[in-house]
Amino acid sequence: MDPLLDIRNVHKVFPGRTPVTAIEHLNISVEKGDFAVILGPSGCGKTTILRLAAGLDFPTGGQVVFNGRPVQAPGRQRALMFQEPRLFPWLTVEQNVAAAGPKELARRSLGSMGLTEFAASYPHELSGGMARRVALARALVGQPDILLLDEPLSNLDLPVRRGLQSELLRMWQQGLSCVLVTHELEEALVLASRILILSPRPARVLWDGQIPLPYPRDRRSDRYLAIKQEIQQAMEGWS
Numbered sequence: 001m002d003p004l005l006d007i008r009n010v011h012k013v014f015p016g017r018t019p020v021t022a023i024e025h026l027n028i029s030v031e032k033g034d035f036a037v038i039l040g041p042s043g044c045g046k047t048t049i050l051r052l053a054a055g056l057d058f059p060t061g062g063q064v065v066f067n068g069r070p071v072q073a074p075g076r077q078r079a080l081m082f083q084e085p086r087l088f089p090w091l092t093v094e095q096n097v098a099a100a101g102p103k104e105l106a107r108r109s110l111g112s113m114g115l116t117e118f119a120a121s122y123p124h125e126l127s128g129g130m131a132r133r134v135a136l137a138r139a140l141v142g143q144p145d146i147l148l149l150d151e152p153l154s155n156l157d158l159p160v161r162r163g164l165q166s167e168l169l170r171m172w173q174q175g176l177s178c179v180l181v182t183h184e185l186e187e188a189l190v191l192a193s194r195i196l197i198l199s200p201r202p203a204r205v206l207w208d209g210q211i212p213l214p215y216p217r218d219r220r221s222d223r224y225l226a227i228k229q230e231i232q233q234a235m236e237g238w239s
Contacts, residue, residue: 002065002068003030003032003065004030004067005028005029005030005053005065005066005179006028006029006030006064006065007026007029007049007052007053007064008064008065009025009026009027009062009063010025010026010061010062011024011059012045013060020201021201022045022048022201022203023045023048024202025204026045026049026203027205028196030177030179031177032177033175033177033193034178034179034193035169035177035180035192035193035194036192036193036194036196037180037187037191037192038179038181039188039195039196039235040197040199040203040238041183041198041200041238043201044200044203045198045201045202046151046198046203049181050080050148050149050179051080052064052071053071053080053148053179054074054078054148055071055072055073056074056080066078066146076101076142076143076144077142077144077146078144078145078146079139079140079142079147079148080149080150081150082150082152083150083151083152083154085123087134087135087138088123089123089124091122092120093110093115093121093122093134094106094107094120096138097137100138100139100141101142105141106137107119112137113133113134113136113140113167114133115133115134118134127160128155128156128160129157129161132152132156132160133167135152136152136167144176145176146176146178147168147171147176147177147178148178149178149180149181150181151180151182151183152180153187154182161187165187169215178191185228185231186219188231189211189217189219189228189231190219194211195208197231200238206234206235207234
């Protein structure tokens with residue numbers, strides 16, 4: 001069976017007076033049912049990988065394939081949630097979510113995220129965590145096969161962050177495949193069924209492994225700490 005998402009020997013150069021090679025000969029396959037977390041240092045090309053997968057940008061060389069077909073444009077099967085909520089300030093919560101799909105599905109998505117009572121609120125009336133929930137509801141309204149997450153939990157208070165981590169795990173356990181990019185090892189270990197570690201730019205895979213730990217993760221268990229140490233050693237390639 002083909003992978004759900006297949007990044008095949010991808011090369012990405014951003015043109016300019018001094019061209020920047022963001023990715024070089026990168027190969028990553030994501031299977032259906034994966035919660036794949038990509039760890040990498042700042043500027044290594046993590047966001048570029050998600051934009052290529054979403055069809056918002058295109059490789060200089062190689063190919064990005066989804067469900068057996070080359071990615072040639074954005075599509076609802078591949079939903080991307082950005083680091084910032086990017087809500088339209090002049091629209092209500094419900095209108096923001098409905099901008100990505102039919103109103104009936106928007107209301108259902110709001111309900112699944114516990115946002116029904118905030119449907120008539122405007123973005124400036126929301127906390128940072130609540131705005132991220134709205135952005136997540138909007139990403140889900142098209143009922144995607146895969147959710148691409150660009151550090152969406154950064155700069156949140158720990159209780160809010162852990163609440164959203166639980167939401168992501170709930171959706172994954174209900175059958176949604178996920179790819180999350182982050183530079184936070186603890187977040188990766190809490191969420192991932194599989195972790196990939198990238199090198200500094202141009203990105204290449206330094207380590208790729210399944211995380212054989214039950215959920216919820218016990219951060220004090222010997223197995224958790226042993227896997228954490230193994231990954232920390234792989235991350236030494238960042239320097």
